Amino acid sequence: MSQQYPSVLLEKAVGEFAKLPGIGRKTAMRLVLHLLRQDLQTVEAFGNAVITLKREVKYCKVCHNISDTDVCQICSNSSRDASTVCVVENIRDVMAVENTQQYKGLYHVLGGVISPMDGVGPSDLQIESLVERVKSGTVKEVILALSSTMEGDTTNFYIFRKLAPYDVKLTMIARGISIGDELEYTDEVTLGRSIVNRTVFTGTM
Amino acid sequence: MSQQYPSVLLEKAVGEFAKLPGIGRKTAMRLVLHLLRQDLQTVEAFGNAVITLKREVKYCKVCHNISDTDVCQICSNSSRDASTVCVVENIRDVMAVENTQQYKGLYHVLGGVISPMDGVGPSDLQIESLVERVKSGTVKEVILALSSTMEGDTTNFYIFRKLAPYDVKLTMIARGISIGDELEYTDEVTLGRSIVNRTVFTGTM
Structure with a gap:
């Protein structure tokens, strides 16, 4: 059943929220009406925060993690172990590993896993740049920390094959x-x- | 445990999303990263939709419902019964009643219910303007359609007292x-x- 919105502007805002994953039209309506009750400054802060992020966000040249600078805080931190690189799928996985406080090496963010069903091939991921990092010679160990799924396993195996010619220890999280x-x-x-x-x-x- | 964000811009955007009702920091992160994967145009459409809504939204002069015009589509629709006014708490309730397709009269949006605990008194609601509408003489019946809660009942009773001097039928939804x-x-x-x-x-x- 299509709902009749009292305002085109309201319908548009609700529509934009409803495009977000896991947000239906009812929740979208609730969120938009919540924002409508705030003052203009608060609403502008909300809307502009995400626009500014998208416009100005940078990705670390080395590990491809989100960063405010060309090289991220982790890669530029000289007290971390640059000989170990942990390969993860995305930014959230970096944060998850960082939160354990058990890892002092660097990261490499692939940006996804190989998934032919979703049209994601090896060339869509940061695999070539991982090979380049290993080629450069400072990396002694590459830790594969991908999800334990079919796609994760496929990606693990692809990286294993790509790194086979190089003198680097390849490990996988337990x-x-x-x-x-x-x-x-x-x-x-x-x-x-x-x-x-x-x-x-x-x-x- | 406080999370370390790799980017100040990211942290700010996540913080803004996490202020929304029912959205925690994990969900906020998921939503922000989803938007970050879209192109700039999509993100701007999202951010600006809610800013534009807040800037340009109008409320109907008659019933206080959200509207793109000074008088809303419902109030300006001459085929609707202007002698019946249904009193509701908010815009969502107007949409809920409209969706039933059982009601052909007009509405009056209070903007809340009397709730001393939340600091909401009668003067914060559109009760005076309801009395004015009744005073003007065209209204024959006022239907109270508030939530069946303590606050709803209090508001019902307050309106009952306010409208007692006027020749208007006061009903309540079953x-x-x-x-x-x-x-x-x-x-x-x-x-x-x-x-x-x-x-x-x-x-x-």
């Missing part, structure tokens, strides 16, 4: 049961792999 | 069990009221 998981609720594939890839118990978890 | 509801799952208060306010059975539902 797959196994999550911390806090109960065995009986873990899926068979994960549990099976976690037995095959068991590690030496050293007395610490 | 409260009872919802169509499709099963009796055993209906709350006591609603079921009790629906028995007290029973209507004559005429053979049609």
